[in-house]
Amino acid sequence: MRLPAHGCFLSSPIYRGIIMSTIAENQDAILKLLKESFAGRVGFPWKEPEDKYLHGIRVAKLGLHLRDIIYPNQKDILCEDTFVVASYFHDICNGQDNHETAGADYAVKLLAPYCSKQELSEVHRLIARHDSRVEKNKSILPEDLKLLQDADILDHIGSYSIWATFSEFAYHHKTPYDYAIQFTDGTFDRFAERFRKKINYPESLAIYEEKISFEIEFAERMLRELNGQPR
Ligand SMILES: [Fe+2]
Ligand SMILES: [Fe+2]
Numbered sequence: 001m002r003l004p005a006h007g008c009f010l011s012s013p014i015y016r017g018i019i020m021s022t023i024a025e026n027q028d029a030i031l032k033l034l035k036e037s038f039a040g041r042v043g044f045p046w047k048e049p050e051d052k053y054l055h056g057i058r059v060a061k062l063g064l065h066l067r068d069i070i071y072p073n074q075k076d077i078l079c080e081d082t083f084v085v086a087s088y089f090h091d092i093c094n095g096q097d098n099h100e101t102a103g104a105d106y107a108v109k110l111l112a113p114y115c116s117k118q119e120l121s122e123v124h125r126l127i128a129r130h131d132s133r134v135e136k137n138k139s140i141l142p143e144d145l146k147l148l149q150d151a152d153i154l155d156h157i158g159s160y161s162i163w164a165t166f167s168e169f170a171y172h173h174k175t176p177y178d179y180a181i182q183f184t185d186g187t188f189d190r191f192a193e194r195f196r197k198k199i200n201y202p203e204s205l206a207i208y209e210e211k212i213s214f215e216i217e218f219a220e221r222m223l224r225e226l227n228g229q230p231r
Contacts (some may be wrong), residue, residue: 002011002065019063021081021116021119021121022115022116023081023082023085023114023115023119023204024081024116025033026113026114028080030088030111030114030168031112031115033110033111033114034053034056034057034088034089035053037054037089037092037110038050038052038053038056038092039053041046041053041092041094042183043094043095044168045171046167046168046170047164047167048167052091052092052094055091055155056087056088056089056090056091057087057088058151058155059087059090059148059152059155060083060084060087060088060151062105062151062154062155063083063087063147063148064080064083064084065145065151065153066147066150066151066154066201066203066204067147069203070147070203070204071143074101077144078143078144078147079122079144081119082119082122082126082144083126083144084145085111085115085119085123086107086122086123086126086127086130086148087148088127089103089107089110089111089123089127090103090126090127090130090148090152091103091115092106092107092110095180097166098230099131100127100128100129100130100131100132101117102104103126103128104124104125104127105124107123107124107127108120109121111123120217125145126144126145126148129141129145130145130148130149130152131149131152133149133198133200135197135198138200141200146200146201147200147201149198150199150200150201150204153195153198153199153204153208154204154207154208154211156195157195157208157211157212158211158215159214161215162210162215162218165179166179167211172219176222176226177223177226179219179222180219180220180222180223180226181223182219183215183216183219184225188215188219190217192212195208196208
């Protein structure tokens with residue numbers, strides 16, 4: 001499965017082997033479908049028009065990076081083709097109350113001409129549970145789902161989080177000080193704690209903590225500079 005814009009060509013063993021999966025055979029059509037399906041779907045007015053489309057692409061890449069970190073020599077811990085396609089489409093119904101199951105049903109409907117029955121069933125399984133996180137007994141979740149869930153959280157933290165919050169605050173005519181003060185009044189700590197418990201793997205948690213620290217350091221410096229300090 002090939003990743004579009006900002007992406008790379010995935011070395012799926014299925015794609016490179018003699019037998020191509022139905023997804024690999026139809027990857028150009030799937031990428032076109034992806035772009036068209038997300039066109040005009042903007043969750044919030046301050047978000048960029050391709051926000052959810054690009055989020056899906058980043059989650060696919062991030063999920064595979066996590067796999068390579070957590071399972072260094074076990075590429076087949078997941079099926080790349082179904083994992084990538086599920087990642088791409090996982091938020092196709094974002095904004096609806098039941099966006100997991102509605103999204104899974106809708107994605108399968110869209111993808112039906114381009115995937116085998118087995119692939120559709122796998123894509124459905126992943127999308128339908130992508131937001132069903134457990135804080136304890138995480139071993140009950142399949143590995144591919146855990147990787148997708150962690151990638152999904154990690155994509156909301158770090159530099160993109162700063163950009164997204166700036167955009168939201170600017171839209172609501174809030175000030176740079178309003179942004180920075182959240183990091184000293186407990187607002188950001190509560191946000192960070194809420195997602196911290198939902199991370200599945202210790203390796204993902206380490207990345208999460210590094211991203212959280214980056215955001216805190218940035219805001220603390222911003223607050224100092226807003227108060228007229230040199231740095
Ligand atoms: Fe979601
Ligand atoms: Fe998501």
